[in-house]
Amino acid sequence: MAPTLTDLVAKINQSYNSKDFSTCKKLLPAVKIELIKNNILIPDVNNTNEQYLQDILFTRKIFEIGALVSIYTLDFEQFYSYFAQLRTFYFSKNEKLSQSEDKSKIISLYLLTLLSEGDVTKFHSELEYFDKHIQNIEEDQLLSYPIKVDRWLMEGSYQKAWGLLEAGSKVPEFDVFTKTLMNAIRDEIARNTELAYKNLPLTSIKALLFINNEKETELFAKERGWKISRGTIYFHEENANELDEEKLDIVDKALDYAINIESIV
Numbered sequence: 001m002a003p004t005l006t007d008l009v010a011k012i013n014q015s016y017n018s019k020d021f022s023t024c025k026k027l028l029p030a031v032k033i034e035l036i037k038n039n040i041l042i043p044d045v046n047n048t049n050e051q052y053l054q055d056i057l058f059t060r061k062i063f064e065i066g067a068l069v070s071i072y073t074l075d076f077e078q079f080y081s082y083f084a085q086l087r088t089f090y091f092s093k094n095e096k097l098s099q100s101e102d103k104s105k106i107i108s109l110y111l112l113t114l115l116s117e118g119d120v121t122k123f124h125s126e127l128e129y130f131d132k133h134i135q136n137i138e139e140d141q142l143l144s145y146p147i148k149v150d151r152w153l154m155e156g157s158y159q160k161a162w163g164l165l166e167a168g169s170k171v172p173e174f175d176v177f178t179k180t181l182m183n184a185i186r187d188e189i190a191r192n193t194e195l196a197y198k199n200l201p202l203t204s205i206k207a208l209l210f211i212n213n214e215k216e217t218e219l220f221a222k223e224r225g226w227k228i229s230r231g232t233i234y235f236h237e238e239n240a241n242e243l244d245e246e247k248l249d250i251v252d253k254a255l256d257y258a259i260n261i262e263s264i265v
Helices: 003-019 021-037 049-073 076-090 104-116 120-133 142-155 158-167 172-196 204-208 214-225 244-265
Strands: 199-201 227-230 231-232
Touching: 003 021, 003 049, 021 049, 021 158, 049 104, 104 142, 104 172, 120 142, 142 158, 142 172, 142 199, 158 172, 158 231, 172 204, 172 214, 199 204, 204 214, 214 227, 214 244
Parallel strands: none
Antiparallel strands: 199 231, 227 231
């Protein structure tokens, strides 16, 4: 006898709670088929029947589990698919459909995914939409996380952004993006630095790029094609002085901060 929708939902909940994400991924297609059979895969937002609303909340929960499992398994394309389906729920005028304990987390993960992929235009477009549909969005502890990271990166407040990422999050799923976003910060600082200067001491670069030791700094320098001689890193001369004044000011301030930190250490 084939398992019922109730059986499958119970199994997928058990697998998710025990962090068996591979089993979750295997069960999800069968669950979706059962949702289709029960005519509750796509919510009818105009149907206010109490039993129907209870049934459709099963669908929302399955989509949320699918979205979170996709993050844990680094399947971002699948995550986008689940999030697209969840939008119907999260931005419904029916509060029973729109209110979910995982809503802020999953929207934040969506924004972090866009940031980590460098899709800043889409990030700001979506943020503008969310801001119109979610009250006091920046006061939400979870939603404010990707907003702060983006704002500080835009401002050139790399120390603040790095500090937030380095401190970690109370949400394990957020930490999936930490390394990617940290690398993005390093690359942005490195790009601006090589445009602003002809050379800098290796120790300054180490502090500026939040690198732990000089050996790792030398490796990073070689990967970018920088030359190292007697404790000094030389950038590509043809790129020097191509930075606009605003960016140059940001790099100067970051460098001053890095030098001060290095002298304290």
